[in-house]
Amino acid sequence: MKVSEVVYSKLRRRLVSGYYLPGSQLKEEALAQDFDVSRTPVRNAIARLTSEGLLMPGEKRGALVTPWGMENTADVFALRVLLEGHGAYLCAKKASDEQIAVMEQTCEEMERQFSVKGADWIKKMDQGNRVIHEMLYEASGSPYLRLSGKHLLEVPQVIGGFFIYEDADVEESLRQHREIVKAIKLHNGDWARSAVACHLNAALERFRRRSSEE
Secondary structure (H helix, E strand, O other): OOHHHHHHHHHHHHHHOOOOOOOOEEEHHHHHHHHOOOHHHHHHHHHHHHHOOOEEEOOOOEEEEOOOOHHHHHHHHHHHHHHHHHHHHHHHHHOOHHHHHHHHHHHHHHHHHHHHOOOOHHHHHHHHHHHHHHHHHHOOOOHHHHHHHHHHHHOOOOOOHHHHOOHHHHHHHHHHHHHHHHHHHOOOHHHHHHHHHHHHHHHHHHHHHHHHHO
């Protein structure tokens, strides 16, 4: 892999995982030293990530980590309702038995993690959640939908949702996952789409509640 791609991937991973605080200033020189590369691949990575909306232009060859307010979060979830809802509809028509089995097994593992609450259980819950939502794109059979939708799952406000959930929120989310998978398994596209809309709108309300508390 080219140096520019490595730097881009590493920096993007940091941004979507919340490594940098929103509004933080990133300098080319400091990043180049951090990644042990020249400034050119860092500059190219910053340009790409700015075009993706994860960074904003900063002063003196640097960038700012894009702040995410409630309005941004609402926009992302509105797009997810449309794209993942359509993905779920297509899944109900096209998903293979193996893909449905993966979703069912992921639901079971998430439920087990919640009941046991062992080491890193929240992190494992988030990983399972990612599998479920990625599968709505993967099993849709639409490469264009997959390409467009997966970026929305990497927005900082989307990642790590279970870290702000209370137990009742987790239980509700798990039930909704089961309903989505059941609708897909029964090949009911309209039900699957509406179940996804319900699930994502409930998640948005949790973010709104958390935002108001802060």
